Amino acid sequence: MGTEFSRDDLLPPVLPDWRGVLAEGVAAGRAITRSHTAFHRFRDVASQHEWAMRRRAEGRGRTIINIGMPDWALTKAALAEIWDRFEEAGLPPPDAYELILERRMGLPAALREAAPQETGPALWTEDDWMDLGRTVPIQPQAPLIGSPASFENTLCGLAAGLDTIGNFANFVNRYPYWDDEVGQIASVLRALGAMSAHRETGVVADSYLEDGHSGVFADFRSIVGWAMFERRLVEGLCGAAYAPAFGGLTSDPFLHAAVFLALESTGPADGVIDGYYHGDTVGHVESMDRNLALFVNDATVSLAADAQFGWGAAYLPTPLTERERVPGTSDILEVHRLTRAIEPHAREMAARIDWSETEALGADIAEGANTWLGRLDDYLATNGIDLADPLELMLATRRMGAVAIERIGLGTEAEFAHPTELTQMSLEAREREIARVSQSSAARLDGIGVAVASTDVHHFAKLVIEGVLEERGARIVDGGLAVDPEALLDRALEADCAAVVATTHNGWALNFGDRLAAARGRRGAGITLVMGGVLNEDAGKGSNAELPRDVTPDLNARGIVTTNDLLELVTVLAETAPRA
Numbered sequence: 001m002g003t004e005f006s007r008d009d010l011l012p013p014v015l016p017d018w019r020g021v022l023a024e025g026v027a028a029g030r031a032i033t034r035s036h037t038a039f040h041r042f043r044d045v046a047s048q049h050e051w052a053m054r055r056r057a058e059g060r061g062r063t064i065i066n067i068g069m070p071d072w073a074l075t076k077a078a079l080a081e082i083w084d085r086f087e088e089a090g091l092p093p094p095d096a097y098e099l100i101l102e103r104r105m106g107l108p109a110a111l112r113e114a115a116p117q118e119t120g121p122a123l124w125t126e127d128d129w130m131d132l133g134r135t136v137p138i139q140p141q142a143p144l145i146g147s148p149a150s151f152e153n154t155l156c157g158l159a160a161g162l163d164t165i166g167n168f169a170n171f172v173n174r175y176p177y178w179d180d181e182v183g184q185i186a187s188v189l190r191a192l193g194a195m196s197a198h199r200e201t202g203v204v205a206d207s208y209l210e211d212g213h214s215g216v217f218a219d220f221r222s223i224v225g226w227a228m229f230e231r232r233l234v235e236g237l238c239g240a241a242y243a244p245a246f247g248g249l250t251s252d253p254f255l256h257a258a259v260f261l262a263l264e265s266t267g268p269a270d271g272v273i274d275g276y277y278h279g280d281t282v283g284h285v286e287s288m289d290r291n292l293a294l295f296v297n298d299a300t301v302s303l304a305a306d307a308q309f310g311w312g313a314a315y316l317p318t319p320l321t322e323r324e325r326v327p328g329t330s331d332i333l334e335v336h337r338l339t340r341a342i343e344p345h346a347r348e349m350a351a352r353i354d355w356s357e358t359e360a361l362g363a364d365i366a367e368g369a370n371t372w373l374g375r376l377d378d379y380l381a382t383n384g385i386d387l388a389d390p391l392e393l394m395l396a397t398r399r400m401g402a403v404a405i406e407r408i409g410l411g412t413e414a415e416f417a418h419p420t421e422l423t424q425m426s427l428e429a430r431e432r433e434i435a436r437v438s439q440s441s442a443a444r445l446d447g448i449g450v451a452v453a454s455t456d457v458h459h460f461a462k463l464v465i466e467g468v469l470e471e472r473g474a475r476i477v478d479g480g481l482a483v484d485p486e487a488l489l490d491r492a493l494e495a496d497c498a499a500v501v502a503t504t505h506n507g508w509a510l511n512f513g514d515r516l517a518a519a520r521g522r523r524g525a526g527i528t529l530v531m532g533g534v535l536n537e538d539a540g541k542g543s544n545a546e547l548p549r550d551v552t553p554d555l556n557a558r559g560i561v562t563t564n565d566l567l568e569l570v571t572v573l574a575e576t577a578p579r580a
């Protein structure tokens with residue numbers, strides 16, 4: 001991928017005036033009266049920000065739940081159960097919950113019903129929205145910004161009393177069947193305007209720095225540099241408060257802490273980190289004993305770091321079942337109760353840990369991030385992008401893509417001095433799989449065209465698959481990320497491919513497969529379809545089942561080959577007739 005872009009490559013000839021767009025958002029925000037939620041009343045605060053400041057002054061931490069059952073009724077019941085179990089046990093309840101909404105909530109409300117379903121709840125009525133803050137005294141927060149529906153969702157969220165609204169990092173992500181990039185970015189800008197109108201009462205825009213571009217970067221300097229870029233855009237240009245969140249894709253809790261130190265030192269002096277401190281989501285293996293040990297290690301060091309450095313970030317414990325599927329109520333309860341049990345030990349341990357190595361690493365990453373941002377700014381300015389125009393900045397960086405941005409930011413130091421863990425793990429997996437396949441008696445795939453795609457934002461498995469197929473001599477066609485099934489099939493047929501290989505994770509495997517197979521049927525094409533990854537889907541909205549179901553047999557019934565084994569994939573592809 002090149003790093004040579006002109007203004008014309010990145011921006012349309014005419015763009016709306018960003019000041020007018022932002023002002024529309026500010027006016028709409030001012031017209032909203034924010035509800036006082038059950039949490040606000042319970043804690044006697046106006047916002048989580050105020051609560052975080054108070055907890056920090058008391059030397060105490062905060063915790064947050066990630067939750068998203070198949071629909072809002074089930075999610076509500078799960079929240080009530082969590083609240084009751086904590087009360088029964090006499091334990092302090094979690095402070096907040098992040099509602100992991102279905103991705104179609106990112107589309108304008110009028111398009112949602114016909115859009116593909118994934119795991120997680122959607123909010124359909126005003127009552128659903130208002131329920132968010134009155135169900136239990138645990139403060140709701142949700143990923144409402146970044147998507148094409150940022151503005152309308154943010155207005156609903158503000159009215160419901162939400163005070164922490166994310167996920168800004170998502171502004172670079174594509175949503176199903178939505179190609180109006182300018183419309184999406186303008187909606188984000190209006191949403192930031194609406195939030196800025198409530199900044200004084202503690203409303204913040206959070207950004208999960210392992211999503212969007214920052215979820216693809218291979219070096220921690222890029223992640224922290226990107227956070228600085230986002231902060232300047234959100235706070236400096238749009239007037240809303242910025243709250244970075246980080247941690248899920250990093251298993252080493254000390255590395256985790258070093259990145260938080262870098263985020264703190266590159267942010268405003270004495271700022272509380274309103275975002276969350278995500279527990280490890282990538283170290284999990286099949287053994288639950290091992291996952292429990294990983295969790296205890298992660299929670300102890302993370303809580304100790306927050307106690308030591310007083311960031312005020314909310315710790316988000318990761319359920320032990322993370323690798324398999326979205327969690328149910330008991331999975332969530334288990335790790336939150338364990339967190340409460342670990343807290344006193346972590347606080348006690350904080351001062352006894354020698355943090356000097358972590359502090360030095362944090363300082364090094366922060367210094368690298370400063371240089372990184374300087375290079376990105378120079379590049380953008382030299383290529384005619386206005387550094388004072390948030391609309392131009394968001395559109396241009398979205399179109400440049402993460403890989404090119406990282407190359408620009410790291411400059412000649414592009415050797416990844418502070419490599420991110422999931423990137424490393426995925427590169428190692430790729431090497432391992434290449435070695436396994438090449439040492440086997442697997443057939444060569446020379447000349448066989450294969451379109452490889454991800455059905456959603458998860459891109460690491462795609463890299464592993466492409467590496468193995470390339471080594472076997474296949475002609476790889478980039479099927480894209482977050483691609484629509486019909487577009488993927490068209491792309492594959494245009495490029496004369498013998499097969500489509502799709503990796504999927506979001507819990508819409510059957511929905512995607514169904515549409516892909518139907519498109520093949522309509523085109524009368526004999527192309528082979530293969531899917532792998534997390535092959536599940538909600539058991540049916542309203543079925544009252546919390547956990548998703550495996551849809552492998554349904555995919556097979558539609559003539560789609562399913563496998564998670566790279567060697568088996570090679571065998572399947574070798575049996576397809578080369579088309580070119």
Ligand code: B12
Pocket residue numbers: 100101102103119120173210211212215216248249281282283284321322323324325326327422426429430456457458459460461464465501502503504505506507508530531532533534536548563564565566569
């Ligand atoms: C990293 C990650 C993310 C990152 C992705 C960053 C990026 N740029 O890729 C971020 C934080 C952005 C993310 C977001 C989301 N995520 Co996520 N994510 C993960 C995580 C932690 C790791 C996945 C990964 O990349 N692993 C590394 C790769 C190399 O391994 P792999 O994917 O397992 O693939 C291997 C094999 O399975 C195989 N394979 C995979 N596909 C295929 C296909 C074929 C044909 C073959 C042969 C082999 C094969 O090849 C690889 C070999 O090493 C998993 C949990 C986990 N620990 O697995 C959750 C997980 C996949 N995510 C999940 C969800 C729900 C989401 C969201 C939809 C949540 C939400 N509603 O906001 C969003 C996506 C929103 C969107 N815009 O699309 C769920 C899926 C749940 C389910 N279906 O039951 C999981 C399981 C977490 C959970 N327990 O809830 N996520």
